[in-house]
Amino acid sequence: MSQARAVRFDEYGGREVLYIAEFPVPEPAPGEVLVQVRAAGINPGEIAIRSGAMRERFPGPLPSGQGSDLAGVVAGLGEGVTDFAIGDEVLGFSWKRSSQATHVVVPANQLIAKPAGLSWETAGSLYVVAATAYAAVRAVDPKPGETVAVSAAAGGVGSLVIQLLRMRGVRVLGIASAANDGWLTGYGVVPVRYGDGLADRLTAAAPDGIDAFIDLFGPQYLRLAVERGIPRDRINTIISFAEAAELGTKAEGSIEASTREVLSEMAELVESGKLEFPIAATFPLDKVRDAFAVLEQRHTHGKIVLIP
Known part of the structure; x- marks a missing residue:
């Protein structure tokens, strides 16, 4: 041609x-x-x-x-x-x-x-969603048994983030619309509906506190995470760069994980069926x-x- x-x-x-x-x-x-x-x-x-x-x-x-x-x-x-x-x-x-x-x-x-x-x-x-999800999870350094909240948890990046977190033995709070409750539950995620009253619903879902927060949607979630007292070095956004600089949180995404090694690892996880x-x-x-x-x-x- x-x-x-x-x-x-x-x-x-x-x-x-x-x-x-x-x-x-x-x-x-x-x-x-x-x-x-x-x-x-x-x-x-x-x-x-x-x-x-x-x-x-x-x-x-x-x-x-x-x-x-x-x-x-x-x-x-x-x-x-x-x-x-x-x-x-x-x-x-x-x-x-x-x-x-x-x-x-x-x-x-x-x-x-x-x-x-x-x-x-x-x-x-x-590439884009795999590298972004990998970087976002790595940025908050989750440990087995911890609780991590994820905004836009049912989206393209979110669907990989929640799976990577669950593979690490993390309890995941997935912030999304009520229509996604069953889908998130199927991955072992605790669904939390977004919108008015979200802070109260997060408290009810995690009365002992949230260890880390991954924002995949927008700045309101960064502010919410900071207000809840989550350590700023364990809050990461892939989208709200100006707000992250202002608040002192992390803002790591696909650029930070754009390597052959990361892409190979994620491709193998998908090929093996460990990641859907x-x-x-x-x-x-x-x-x-x-x-x-x-x-x-x-x-x-x-x-x-x-x-x-």
Whole structure:
């Protein structure tokens, strides 16, 4: 194929600014790999970037591509790359907002071999949520028998966070809507409904106190955690960076865990079945607007994936 296709946007805005562009298949530079993409996940953070809400923290030139998660087949090798061969199946990540495409070049050190037991959909949507969940759990250093509260516990990152915590023998309070009670209970999590009166419900669920707090939603939860006297070095957010700096809490996410070692560990946990990683829906590349329409409803359990 001499032409590649990719999701693009020329200006900040809603999903209506997204379109599919055609361009020559890129050539890998030294140290890079050309991947023919089989699957690429979409993530809520991409909505914030595309809308312009994150332009100060994550500036970038326009027009812009989109996407970090990817899995596919090696189609070209740059000079000096010895870890992979043409035809290898790989998964990994791009830091250039470029994975939602038919072809993408990425540094070889941002790819790992795709485990045979992972579907393309799973492999192609793993990186962001896996690295984020890993970093968030590591940041609060949970110990067996402790109680940890998690906001947005039923979301994409939350679903992995609660499982990682349970694997460590932690009692988890999962903050979410009442509609998620049964789903959370199925993972051994104590559901706690968000909204007015949350502080009282947390006290009722954990009368002896909460040891750590993982925020996956917004600043109100950071303030609540601080007000409850949880040590600030055991409060972590993946989203409220300004408030974390103001309050002195942690703000560790995917960037802090973007390594081959972490990605390999999480891929093996999913392949073995120790971590459940559901796929909610798949869309062809040219239906990217429809995919984000579903994501923006925030009601899916599992990843939404583009299939180029």
